[in-house]
Amino acid sequence: MMSPQLPQGFAAVDGGEDPHAFVSYVDAVSALSSAQAYKQLTLLMLRVGEGARVLDVGCGTGDDARALAQVVGPRGWVVGIDNSRTMIEEATRRQNGLGLPVEFYVGDAYQIAFPDEVFDACRADRVFQHLREPKKALSEMIRVTRSGGRIVVSDPDWGTFIVNSPDRDLTRRIVGFACDATTDGWMGRQLPGLFREVGLQDVQVRTSLVVIEEYDTAKDVLGIEWLAHGAAQAGVITSGEAERWLRGLQEDHAAGRFTCGLGGFITSGVKP
Numbered sequence: 598m599m600s601p602q603l604p605q606g607f608a609a610v611d612g613g614e615d616p617h618a619f620v621s622y623v624d625a626v627s628a629l630s631s632a633q634a635y636k637q638l639t640l641l642m643l644r645v646g647e648g649a650r651v652l653d654v655g656c657g658t659g660d661d662a663r664a665l666a667q668v669v670g671p672r673g674w675v676v677g678i679d680n681s682r683t684m685i686e687e688a689t690r691r692q693n694g695l696g697l698p699v700e701f702y703v704g705d706a707y708q709i710a711f712p713d714e715v716f717d718a719c720r721a722d723r724v725f726q727h728l729r730e731p732k733k734a735l736s737e738m739i740r741v742t743r744s745g746g747r748i749v750v751s752d753p754d755w756g757t758f759i760v761n762s763p764d765r766d767l768t769r770r771i772v773g774f775a776c777d778a779t780t781d782g783w784m785g786r787q788l789p790g791l792f793r794e795v796g797l798q799d800v801q802v803r804t805s806l807v808v809i810e811e812y813d814t815a816k817d818v819l820g821i822e823w824l825a826h827g828a829a830q831a832g833v834i835t836s837g838e839a840e841r842w843l844r845g846l847q848e849d850h851a852a853g854r855f856t857c858g859l860g861g862f863i864t865s866g867v868k869p
Contacts, residue, residue: 610683616681616683620683623660625818626807629807631807631858632807635807638805638863639749640661640665642749643665643718645665648673651665651669651673651716652677653675654709655680656701657688659677659688663697665699669698674698675698679701681703685701707730707733708737711741712741713740714742715741715743719738719741722752723751723752725752726752726781729781731784736795739796745868747865748865748866750864753785753861754786754862755775755779755783756776757859759857760772762849764845767842770834774824778824788862797869798869805860807858808856808858810856811850825842
């Protein structure tokens with residue numbers, strides 16, 4: 598079965614053996630206090646208020662879109678799109694009966710099905726790391742945003758993957774594999790330059806760090822066990838080294854020494 602921790606898996610959620618495992622994964626990430634903090638920052642950086650029209654690209658289960666709908670109020674409009682029908686069905690189910698001004702559609706980040714300059718702001722969170730043509734997707738987000746509107750994109754940078762382990766060399770090899778296993782593991786650090794390249798103005802950058810101090814949570818959210826075994830399968834390390842590394846992390850957890858985390862970049866810009 599495709600592991601929800603496999604980074605590339607989110608490019609084709611519906612094609613997996615258990616698409617709903619990705620729903621559980623998204624919920625696990627959203628439950629982290631450090632993730633909630635950076636998500637709140639991404640929403641604030643949109644600078645939208647009552648009556649605004651906002652597009653959320655790669656909306657997943659719709660939690661952020663619903664939070665934005667509460668901000669824009671009944672005179673506003675929030676749209677969430679995602680390439681996964683599983684995610685959109687779940688987002689719609691969670692929306693039913695809430696009376697919020699939000700709609701969800703299956704959509705393509707490379708061909709957003711809305712006319713030019715429909716939205717006052719547009720966002721994407723943890724999406725661009727999975728895209729092979731991020732510039733094309735960002736250009737589409739700009740197209741559907743009005744002049745003076747704000748674009749906000751947040752993504753992790755897997756080059757900042759942190760795992761506290763006494764075996765530094767082995768850890769470096771595993772976290773390097775984690776970065777390379779993602780479609781673009783350096784996406785976070787590339788966002789500011791990409792924003793300027795497509796002509797966005799007033800580009801601003803903030804950083805985030807999701808910190809995990811529980812082994813099981815790191816297993817579920819950052820996929821440390823899959824990464825260790827995946828690195829072994831790829832020949833980056835041996836199977837014995839993978840087992841030894843994981844055993845050491847479990848011992849560190851029992852001793853209160855376990856820490857891991859993942860940094861990210863939140864980038865905003867204004868359409869001229």
